[in-house]
Amino acid sequence: MAVNIPVTSKPRIVIIGAGFAGIELAKALASADVQVVLIDKNNHHTFQPLLYQVATAGLEPDSIAYPVREIFRGQENFIFRMAEVLELKPELHCVATSIGDIAYDQLVLATGAGTNFFGMKDVEQFALPMKTLADAMELKNSILEDFERAVLTTSLEERDRLMTFVIIGGGPTGVELSGALCELKQVVLPHDHPELDLKKMQVHLVDMEDRLLKGMSPGSSHSAQAFLSEHGVNVWLNARVISFDGMKVELSNGKVIPTRNVIWAAGVTGVIIPGLNKECVIGGRVRVDAYNRVPGFNDIFALGDVACMVSEKTPKGHPMLAPVAIQQARLLARNLRSILRKSEELKAFSYNDLGVLATVGRHHAVAELFFGKFRGFLAWIMWAALHLMTLVGFRNKLVAMINWTWSYLRYDSGLRLIFRPRSRHSRA
Numbered sequence: 001m002a003v004n005i006p007v008t009s010k011p012r013i014v015i016i017g018a019g020f021a022g023i024e025l026a027k028a029l030a031s032a033d034v035q036v037v038l039i040d041k042n043n044h045h046t047f048q049p050l051l052y053q054v055a056t057a058g059l060e061p062d063s064i065a066y067p068v069r070e071i072f073r074g075q076e077n078f079i080f081r082m083a084e085v086l087e088l089k090p091e092l093h094c095v096a097t098s099i100g101d102i103a104y105d106q107l108v109l110a111t112g113a114g115t116n117f118f119g120m121k122d123v124e125q126f127a128l129p130m131k132t133l134a135d136a137m138e139l140k141n142s143i144l145e146d147f148e149r150a151v152l153t154t155s156l157e158e159r160d161r162l163m164t165f166v167i168i169g170g171g172p173t174g175v176e177l178s179g180a181l182c183e184l185k186q187v188v189l190p191h192d193h194p195e196l197d198l199k200k201m202q203v204h205l206v207d208m209e210d211r212l213l214k215g216m217s218p219g220s221s222h223s224a225q226a227f228l229s230e231h232g233v234n235v236w237l238n239a240r241v242i243s244f245d246g247m248k249v250e251l252s253n254g255k256v257i258p259t260r261n262v263i264w265a266a267g268v269t270g271v272i273i274p275g276l277n278k279e280c281v282i283g284g285r286v287r288v289d290a291y292n293r294v295p296g297f298n299d300i301f302a303l304g305d306v307a308c309m310v311s312e313k314t315p316k317g318h319p320m321l322a323p324v325a326i327q328q329a330r331l332l333a334r335n336l337r338s339i340l341r342k343s344e345e346l347k348a349f350s351y352n353d354l355g356v357l358a359t360v361g362r363h364h365a366v367a368e369l370f371f372g373k374f375r376g377f378l379a380w381i382m383w384a385a386l387h388l389m390t391l392v393g394f395r396n397k398l399v400a401m402i403n404w405t406w407s408y409l410r411y412d413s414g415l416r417l418i419f420r421p422r423s424r425h426s427r428a
């Protein structure tokens with residue numbers, strides 16, 4: 001079955017994934033004499049760096065997501081189809097999707113990364129991931145519901161389990177979540193649940209490395225850990241999860257923590273669509289050359305988190321970060337134009353690393369930028385300014401700014417609503 005897409009004599013560039021890479025590439029091809037077909041299983045782009053704020057009731061979901069069709073309003077060579085791509089068929093120059101086959105002249109894989117539980121089935125079954133907007137909304141509901149249950153239960157052990165949160169993974173996401181949970185404990189939940197003894201709420205952060213934020217300098221790691229410990233987070237380093245049965249989590253250092261809530265912020269792996277041969281996959285990502293081309297194909301490229309560009313400088317590929325995805329997309333747009341002009345002048349990718357930032361807690365962040373290292377409130381202002389600038393859409397920027405200012409002045413987050421949408425089928 002072929003999909004309803006206008007027939008064209010222009011070359012068709014099919015992009016799978018409306019994340020940072022896919023969106024940037026489609027935008028950069030706006031004036032190219034091609035038909036751009038963007039496919040995503042969702043109808044929106046998600047700004048993943050702020051997912052933790054949705055999970056902890058700091059922002060509403062629609063202020064970190066933006067409709068794809070709105071982003072491309074007025075771009076004449078652009079077509080969007082909401083569909084899941086199920087299989088690549090390189091020999092037929094088409095992709096099989098949930099709505100039918102779509103043919104391409106050039107194909108770009110920008111499918112991002114998914115959660116990796118490293119084969120731990122019990123953890124996968126009971127832990128909550130934090131990778132998509134749906135995950136973040138589920139996490140928020142689950143946290144708020146646990147406090148409602150904690151009020152109801154007469155069992156002290158169960159109450160403690162419901163009020164104990166164990167976050168696995170001490171990278172930026174784990175650090176940000178721990179800090180935000182402490183903020184909920186200190187400034188928000190005491191107003192909502194005066195019946196509960198919130199001193200009993202525990203936040204544990206577990207990492208297998210010997211320090212948090214391993215991608216940053218030891219100074220930033222130390223600053224983050226000191227801030228979190230000061231605010232009551234129990235940090236467990238050099239420790240791995242052994243098991244989680246929904247009631248208690250066991251760590252490799254012998255520690256057993258009774259809890260209902262394990263949040264998985266530890267591992268990611270590329271989202272690889274079936275259809276490529278084994279040689280194209282390395283370390284759970286799609287192998288690409290310096291031009292983001294998949295080896296063995298002249299017409300298939302991969303960008304962003306799913307792409308692994310191995311070089312002497314990057315033996316495990318580039319870090320899975322939004323700026324890498326964006327920069328690769330901009331360069332690929334330029335190279336695709338050269339390819340379509342039949343010019344041999346392709347430019348190899350070189351990552352321009354402007355630095356990294358991570359927020360640690362209430363108005364405290366660590367920043368390592370190309371012009372210096374910062375910690376504390378100044379770093380948090382930089383973090384907030386950068387995220388406001390990069391959020392898609394004026395409304396989203398405004399809403400995020402108002403929410404942050406409100407919670408800064410009022411020590412309150414007004415988004416503690418539990419919504420469980422009912423599917424069309426559940427009405428029957």
Ligand SMILES: Cc1cc2nc3c(=O)[nH]c(=O)nc-3n(C[C@H](O)[C@H](O)[C@H](O)COP(=O)(O)OP(=O)(O)OC[C@H]3O[C@@H](n4cnc5c(N)ncnc54)[C@H](O)[C@@H]3O)c2cc1C
Nearest residue numbers: 017019020021040041048049085111112304305320321322
């Ligand atoms: C919680 C969290 C916090 C983060 N914080 C930061 C940060 O502070 N700074 C930073 O630089 N980076 C951060 N990142 C990483 C950053 O978000 C990624 O590097 C970036 O999103 C990668 O862009 P991408 O386009 O490769 O993939 P994505 O943005 O993940 O987009 C992939 C798209 O592909 C679609 N897709 C996947 N499979 C299919 C399929 N089969 N069919 C159709 N569509 C499909 C998905 O729906 C999605 O829209 C964070 C990530 C997470 C999860």
